Amino acid sequence: SGVSMAAELRLANGSTHCEGRVEVAHNGTWAALCDEGWSLAEAQVVCRQLGCGRALSAPGGSHFGQGPRQMRLDSVSCVGTETALSVCKTKPRGNGTCHHGKEAGVVCAGNSENDQVRLVNYGSRCAGRVEIFHNAQWGTVCDDNWDLLDAEVVCRQLDCGRALSAPGGGQFGRGDGIIWMDETNCTGSESTLSACRARPWGINNCYHGEDAGVVCSVVSSFAPVRLVDGPGRCAGRVEVFHNEKWGTVCDDSWDFMDAKVVCRQLDCGTVVLAPRRARFGQGQGPIWLDNVNCMGTEAALSECRAKGWGVHGCEHGEDASVVCSGNHRPSSEALRLVNGPHHCAGRVEVFHNKQWGTICDDGWDLNDAAVVCRQLGCGMAVSAPGLSGFGQGSGPIWLDGVSCRGTEATLTECPAKPWSHHTCNHVEDAGVVCSGNP
Template identity: 65%
Template sequence: MHRNPPECLFPCVFTDSGISEVAQLRLVNGSSRCAGRVEVLHNKKWGTVCDDGWDLQDAGVVCRQLGCGMALSAPRGARFGQGSDHIWLNNVNCTGTEAALSNCRARPVGDNNCTHGEDAGVECSGTSLRLRLMNGPSRCAGRVEVLHNQQWGTVCDDNWDITHAGVVCRQLGCGTALSAPGRARFGRGSDRIWLDDIHCTGTEAALSDCRTQPWGDNNCNHGEDASVVCSESGISEMTPLQLVNGSHRCAGRVEVFHNQQWGTVCDDSWDLQDAGVVCRQLSCGTALSAPTRAHFGQGSDHIWLNNVNCAGTEVALSDCRAQPWGENNCTHGEDASVECSGNLHPSRHCGPCAGRVEVLHNRQWGTVCDDSWDITHAGVVCRQLGCGTALSAPGRAQFGPGSDHIWLDDVHCTGTEVALSDCRARPWGENNCNHGEDAGVVCSGNLHPSCHCGWCRDRAGKLLAETQLS
């Protein structure tokens, strides 16, 4: 006959191998199998647990044993209704590392001075925390709402960022996070604000696994409701954004789409940091300038944003702090603008992927000096243009001298940059060069057979052949 090991609170059931199984456990009267009144099976009868000393550490063991994630709360006072049979456990004291509730210290089974008005409960993160996105264009974009105490409520945007949004998107099976808008981007909620000051590492399986203030404890209003836009939302860009009236798509008056209408951004406090976020969101490289006073002409509709204040790390302009949508004291004579580095191109002597390198700055094209110019720098240009890999980095104006500004000199790229403008270089326009030193590139993509520069054509053909053979 087997004797019970000292760590078992209950008579342990042994298999043929002699390994004990933990006592059966269930949660009753909750909204899911991962929330409810705690009940354990002893002598073939279900019974409750008294809430004397019951805390989140004890609840955590229950959640882990049931495969329900982490403990959200450890309700006392028969929150999930009173049981009617035995009260099996009292003064439960878990360290938090136990695999089962039956491994925790407690009074002997059935020894208690409790009533069923003291039955202990548990809420786990597994399926007890319901999560939804409201008022968006699809189930994968909208205002974040969580269910607690049978009531839906919102999340405050204090500390809210793309990491937290990523946890929400993953939990909902909505792909990755595109943006984490605050300031009630998808409208204000009307019920409780359940969560504030959330801190996620980004590895959590559910928002409820992140550190946060206690449920309902916040210093927020619904104008600060947090939102999420996930990759499966059908929204192609984080927040619809465009640059209008410029010479190309990466320069112009900033316009944002809100409430099904395009509108402008007021230039109050508008600076290069804010412009940088716009350029990044539009995949237009880095910000060259942040013109104010309707530099690209005045808009005619709403002025949606004012006093924009970006940290510079945001994924989208909508993630930056600003006054509430439409609240401003501006006119269209103060419309904000942006010039980004995005439109870099080679002059087209040898097809779209070979030629003299030119960059746009202050609405003027100019060349790059060949001082320190090499295959690493050429590689960044080719990648930025979608032209494959660099075959050569000719200098000395091999594709002919330019005639305008020499914008860049002493460029230093590591080779990992997304755009040439991300590389270190002298300030714009500062150089000791002449156009006989204009830099060029020859990329592997779409090389035209009638390339004007014989040396480049021959060299490129040789390198292309070598590439194909290797």
């Protein structure tokens, strides 16, 4: 792997700090990268890692001049979604194929250092509390006037697709340090958040309970997965939905870590087997993924390192499979969303003691909503409305003070007050809007 490239990365000999010859720290000195196999995918990762926006081009042939004496002899291969070049795959190359005159370069759209923005506290770079870098310090943004137009600019700046929601009220936790922006008023077309109209830097009448957040569309773009031709929904041949088609996964390097992610994504418990060689029969259509290499902690199979979509040297006799311990949805029957436009949005109700009841909105936030959406197979949480946004329920108020981390498999795993202990009424019934509409 390319772990040795994690330490430092720089662009040399460009007209700005966001373009130039790509150099990495290697054995205490700087080394250039070879342009063999160098493409926009690798350039995008470099630009993202350096906070330089999106990649515009990936020139080779020493476009930015010849670099240091040393050159790395391994080639880098990225999907393009990685957060750092060190995460990309590397493979050795013979001495003769890489020499001066073949250095790789990038040209990024560019963000000045003070334009940098990030989303934190949600476990995804494309959703979380908004933080902006100004005057050598990260700070938050107040939610006064915060709306989808502002969120749209953040999502574009981070190359995260479109804005799905713009939650305020510290729903991604309270930041610390300075509150840099207040009364932000973007038109939606700005290239950076700092280009939007707002009060002067650091001038506000806010506290961190008003920290603004963003959920972008890329965060909900995990490719759906299913297990087919097995004895139940939790065992079978792995198929992934991409480009409007279901396709299979090649078994090259397929192992328990990869299977673990599939079982988690499907709420199917733990891994029992990770069979290869089309154990559950050969699939049809495209082979979407090959050389899948999961750490085991990813939320979806499409988040794992792999070759590019559809890039493989396989046939369907190598289709990968999974057998998980569960063969039914764990307790999704005990949870429902009602009074919404579809079954992936609405007032949250839980089944307890042979009766449906509601949840109080005290402390209700996107981490709690994320667990509900995952449990129901409804994708990611887009918003977590309180104050009976989907109407007032009836019957008991079962839960109050729910405080999920966001990684739990079911809502009942989350800390909360004991069943039916609350100081609420149905005006405070909690709701959820998920990204999916299956």
